[in-house]
Amino acid sequence: MKIKDTKSLCPECFKSLDAEVYEEDKKILIKKTCDEHGEFINTYWSDADIYNRSKEFKPTITAINNPHLEISGNCPNNCGICEDHETSTILGLIDVTNRCNLRCPICFANAAKAGVLYEPTKDEIRQMLKNLRNIKPHPTPAIQYAGGEPTVRKDIIELIEMAKEEGFTHVQIATNGLRLARKENFAQQLKDAGLNTVYMAFDGVTPEPYISSRGKNLLPQKIKAIENCRKADLGVVLVPTLIAGINDHQVGDILKFAFDNRDIIYGVNFQPVSFAGRTPQDQVEQQRVTISDFVNLVDKQTMGQVQPKDFYPPSSVEPVSRFMGAMDGEPAKVTLNCHPHCGIATYVFIEESEDPNEPDKLIPITEFIDVDRFFELLNEYSERIESGGFGIKKRTLARAAKELPKLINKDKKPKNLDIIKILINVFTNRSYDALGEFSKDAMLVSCMHFMDPFNFDEDRVKKCVIHYATPDGRIIPFCSMNSIYRESLEQKFSIPLKEHKKEEIY
Ligand code: SF4
Ligand code: SF4
Numbered sequence: 001m002k003i004k005d006t007k008s009l010c011p012e013c014f015k016s017l018d019a020e021v022y023e024e025d026k027k028i029l030i031k032k033t034c035d036e037h038g039e040f041i042n043t044y045w046s047d048a049d050i051y052n053r054s055k056e057f058k059p060t061i062t063a064i065n066n067p068h069l070e071i072s073g074n075c076p077n078n079c080g081i082c083e084d085h086e087t088s089t090i091l092g093l094i095d096v097t098n099r100c101n102l103r104c105p106i107c108f109a110n111a112a113k114a115g116v117l118y119e120p121t122k123d124e125i126r127q128m129l130k131n132l133r134n135i136k137p138h139p140t141p142a143i144q145y146a147g148g149e150p151t152v153r154k155d156i157i158e159l160i161e162m163a164k165e166e167g168f169t170h171v172q173i174a175t176n177g178l179r180l181a182r183k184e185n186f187a188q189q190l191k192d193a194g195l196n197t198v199y200m201a202f203d204g205v206t207p208e209p210y211i212s213s214r215g216k217n218l219l220p221q222k223i224k225a226i227e228n229c230r231k232a233d234l235g236v237v238l239v240p241t242l243i244a245g246i247n248d249h250q251v252g253d254i255l256k257f258a259f260d261n262r263d264i265i266y267g268v269n270f271q272p273v274s275f276a277g278r279t280p281q282d283q284v285e286q287q288r289v290t291i292s293d294f295v296n297l298v299d300k301q302t303m304g305q306v307q308p309k310d311f312y313p314p315s316s317v318e319p320v321s322r323f324m325g326a327m328d329g330e331p332a333k334v335t336l337n338c339h340p341h342c343g344i345a346t347y348v349f350i351e352e353s354e355d356p357n358e359p360d361k362l363i364p365i366t367e368f369i370d371v372d373r374f375f376e377l378l379n380e381y382s383e384r385i386e387s388g389g390f391g392i393k394k395r396t397l398a399r400a401a402k403e404l405p406k407l408i409n410k411d412k413k414p415k416n417l418d419i420i421k422i423l424i425n426v427f428t429n430r431s432y433d434a435l436g437e438f439s440k441d442a443m444l445v446s447c448m449h450f451m452d453p454f455n456f457d458e459d460r461v462k463k464c465v466i467h468y469a470t471p472d473g474r475i476i477p478f479c480s481m482n483s484i485y486r487e488s489l490e491q492k493f494s495i496p497l498k499e500h501k502k503e504e505i506y
Contacts, residue, residue, distance in 0.1 A: 003028065007075065007458035010034035012278060014453060014484050016074045021457065023048050030455055042454040043285060045341065047292030050308050054291075054344065059315035059337035059463060061086045065136040068474060075458050076480040081135075081467070087337050089140040089475060090465040092132035092168075094125060096159060098490060100149040101178050104214045114487075116494035118148075120471050125159060128469035129166040135475070138333050140467075142170035144199060151179040151186070157193045164194035172197040174239070176218070177225030187225075187232035197266070198229055202238040205257050209247035230264040237267040237444075242289045251294070252301025258443055259350050259360070267444035270294055274452035274482070284454050291344050294447045302362055306348055306445070310364035312371070313340035319378035326385040327393060327427070339463035345446035349414040365442065368413035377403060400427065417441055451479040 001023045008019035008030060019032035021044055028045040045051040067083045075084060098118040120128070132140035143163050150156055150173050163171045173190070177200045180186055190198070200222070203209040207217035229236050240247060240254055247254075251270070258265045272289035289297075295308040314336040325332035347365040365371065381396045405420050413419055422441070451460065456479065464477035471493045476485055 004459065006030075008032045009076075009453040009456045009483060010037055011040060011281075011453040012037040016077060016458075019457070030457065040281065040454065042281070043288055043290060044455050044457070045292045046290045047296065047308075050292040050295060051341065054313045054340045057313045057315045057340045059087075059340065060318060060335060062088050062138075062335060062337055064088050066134070076456075076461050076477070076484060079474065079476040079480045079485065081475045081477075084462065085464075085477070086462050087465045088138050089132060089135055089467040090142065090334060090336065090338075091467075092129075092140040092143045092475075093146050093466065093468045093478065094120075094128050094143065095147050095468070096120065096125060096145050096150045096156070097148040097153050098494075099152045100147060100176070101152055102149065102176055102214060102218075114490060114494070115497050116491060117497050118490040118494040119153070120493065122155060122158065122162070124471045126162055126166070127473075128471065129163055129168070131473060131475065132467075132469050133166050133168070137331075139167065141168065141334050142172070143168045144172045144174055146174040149176055149178070151175050157189055160190060160193040160195050170196050172199045172237075174199045174201075176201050176214075177222050178218070180225035180228050181221040184228055184231075187228045187234045191232045191234040195234065198225075198234060198236045199239055199269075200225060200236055201241065202254070202268075203240050204247045204250040205253045206250070209243075209250065212246045213241065213243060226261060226264060230261075233264070235266045236261075236264055237269055238265060240268065240270050241273050242270050242294065242447075243273045244287045244289050244293075246287075248289055248293070248297055249301075251297045255298070255302065255306075255348075255362075255443075255445065259362075262350070262443060265443070266440070267446065269444075270447040272447070272449045274450045275454060276452065279454075281454075284452075291341070291447055291449050294449075295344060298445070305362040306346065306364050310346045310348075310366045311344040312346065314338055314343050314345060315340050316371075316375065319375040319382065322382045323378040323385075323427070326382040327397075336465065337463065338465040339460040341457075342460055342464070343446060343448040345444060347442035348445050349417060349442055351414045363412070363414050368409045369419070370407040374404070374407050377407075397427070414441075451483065453483050456483055 003021045003023060006019050006021060007016050010017055013034065013036060015034060017032040017034055019030055021028060021030050026048045027043060028048055028051045029041055030044040031039065031041040033039045063086055064081060067081050070083055072078055098114060129143065132143065145159060160171055171194055173195065175198060180198065202222055203213055207219055210216060210218040226236055238254065238258055242248055254268060258268045272294065273287060275284050295311050299307045315338065318335050318337060321332035321335040349363045351361045351363055353360050381400055384396050385392050404423060408419055451457065461477050461479050464479060466478040468476045468478060468481045470476055470489055
């Protein structure tokens with residue numbers, strides 16, 4: 001059964017192709033035909049029911065007012081941001097180097113493989129930060145330095161300070177954690193410079209996944225890096241790259257590890273592996289993990305404590321942003337309106353068992369809050385406030401104070417969690433700190449499935465909210481960047497590797 005027409009890419013020549021997303025045998029598939037390289041049929045989501053539920057969360061359109069390019073080619077060959085793009089930038093990314101102190105076979109970017117050094121200057125990075133902050137009407141609020149391995153740059157501390165100077169509320173680095181492990185005061189230096197989060201690759205709780213996907217056992221360094229972040233009170237989000245047959249059996253154990261370190265680990269963002277073009281199709285299908293596979297793995301490996309129904313696409317939380325915006329008297333500044341098939345998430349709490357022989361209990365937020373009604377009510381409140389009237393904000397808040405607590409099942413909530421106090425704090429203070437308080441008690445368990453040429457879907461990439469800033473002044477959606485632009489951009493702005501002494505590179 002056909003679901004939609006879209007455009008995709010040929011995994012061999014990267015040409016834009018007409019594609020069809022369709023349902024067959026309770027699975028969602030994508031197919032396209034390249035005149036030169038034949039037909040490609042790939043799994044898009046492995047569970048049609050979960051796909052169809054996510055489909056209901058239609059995101060708003062928030063095109064930016066000052067696109068960089070007019071529409072002059074087919075998406076995604078016109079990035080960007082072009083006039084056709086439907087969302088603003090929520091998380092900006094800047095690759096600050098393609099050097100790395102590891103050589104992972106699954107990596108997108110690596111100086112040793114590319115044979116060139118890509119390392120924008122400080123001035124270029126400042127300009128890229130400015131370009132993200134110049135997006136109208138809403139400047140990009142959050143930035144992530146990535147690479148390569150951003151911590152191999154000697155000036156990484158200054159780059160973090162620079163991001164704060166340019167006005168980013170949230171600054172994070174994507175790192176393998178090796179330098180954090182090796183250099184004890186490094187976490188403190190990063191924190192002092194203004195870093196908010198360490199976004200750390202973490203593929204499992206035993207040596208094997210590291211040996212298979214990264215070439216060596218990195219678990220001891222990961223644990224040491226977390227310890228050093230703890231000493232500096234610098235929050236960590238774990239980022240496992242999920243590969244079927246390598247670490248998909250460790251999803252539950254990774255969550256357990258995160259909860260055991262919940263004083264410093266705030267979330268786990270699972271990222272199913274994406275494949276470079278020219279990977280054999282049968283390998284792609286064999287190792288592919290889709291978002292629906294992920295939620296089913298969580299269900300199975302938490303013994304049904306966290307189920308597929310507990311997960312929502314990111315756009316589900318748009319009513320929260322809308323309500324905050326209505327209270328502030330302006331449209332929401334930040335709204336998570338990426339395509340509903342890009343990701344999925346839930347908040348999970350833990351209740352420690354009083355019996356040492358019994359395991360702790362995981363409690364997803366949906367267990368004790370009627371989340372669907374909560375979002376419905378927030379939309380109703382926003383409509384009332386937006387329609388105006390004397391004292392409308394005060395009257396709506398009073399109504400919310402009466403109605404929202406009724407959505408909470410006190411018998412099922414974690415015993416020590418004062419969720420009403422947290423909600424009141426979030427809605428009355430509407431600040432980054434208030435949201436931080438909420439996140440402290442909860443573990444954000446999420447999954448974003450980056451696309452590759454096999455499952456590339458133009459419909460999704462047009463609603464991408466994670467964008468690279470590049471040295472030529474462009475803003476390029478993440479999945480376009482990694483599917484088609486990275487190689488040529490890096491070649492254009494790189495110098496041959498041999499011009500640098502080897503010891504300066506690694
Ligand atoms: S992905 Fe967005 S910016 Fe790129 S061509 Fe498509 S609509 Fe334009
Ligand atoms: S990075 Fe890819 S998966 Fe994530 S929002 Fe953008 S298009 Fe979707």
